[in-house]
Amino acid sequence: MDWIKIASILSNEKTWAVVAALSGAVAAIAALLTVYHARTSWKEQTEANRPYFTITNPGIKPLPQSPPYRIQITMENIGVRPAYDLFGKIYIVDKNLKSDPQFTFDFSIANEIPTKTPTPWYNDTLRLPTNVSPQYIVLAIKYKDPVVNKFFPQIFFMKWDGVANGQTHPDFVHASKEEKQKIGDHLKDFLKDFT
Numbered sequence: 001m002d003w004i005k006i007a008s009i010l011s012n013e014k015t016w017a018v019v020a021a022l023s024g025a026v027a028a029i030a031a032l033l034t035v036y037h038a039r040t041s042w043k044e045q046t047e048a049n050r051p052y053f054t055i056t057n058p059g060i061k062p063l064p065q066s067p068p069y070r071i072q073i074t075m076e077n078i079g080v081r082p083a084y085d086l087f088g089k090i091y092i093v094d095k096n097l098k099s100d101p102q103f104t105f106d107f108s109i110a111n112e113i114p115t116k117t118p119t120p121w122y123n124d125t126l127r128l129p130t131n132v133s134p135q136y137i138v139l140a141i142k143y144k145d146p147v148v149n150k151f152f153p154q155i156f157f158m159k160w161d162g163v164a165n166g167q168t169h170p171d172f173v174h175a176s177k178e179e180k181q182k183i184g185d186h187l188k189d190f191l192k193d194f195t
Helices: 003-011 013-048 177-186
Strands: 053-062 069-077 084-094 103-109 118-126 135-145 150-160 172-174
Touching (some): 053 135, 053 150, 069 135, 135 177, 150 177
Antiparallel strands (some): 084 135
16 A cells, blocks of 8 residues: 555545544443443452351350250351341251151241351250260351342351260350262251251
8 A cells, every 4th residue: 555545545535434433332331341340340249248257166165054064056147237037947957867857946036136246046955865876967047138138048067066975065166068969968947948
């Protein structure tokens, strides 16, 4: 191409109209992508700030006049926002996993659960025989985040070594990944509302 043709193309109004239209289209696409990414980031950030629970010191606690004993699991919302409408179940099933849960406790919490506030669940009527075989303890909860108007489930899998010759093991400890899989498979019908 020679310089005369290039100068002719560059001085043509249609050329600049096409360049302007293409630039406008590119700018519109870039703006749409920016809005999409901002919206996606906002949604991810909003969901990341949801309530989220951990448990601390779960186990069997003596009372001043034991027996009976207290079975206690303390939950704490370590998320950013409060949780609402929490409900849950606690299942106690023999470690051999050959039967349905021996005990089931249903509970709910009416008030908002703020962050960084321990929220204990307990039952003070536990009477233990001289020997209790090892058990699995499953805590399943579901709660609402009102900002995203969505319920979130969580399931905690623990084990308890039971009672041997009148000696009660006081603590529930975390189950292994393999145990979690076995317990989850065994209790899948009981946990369907929490998955």
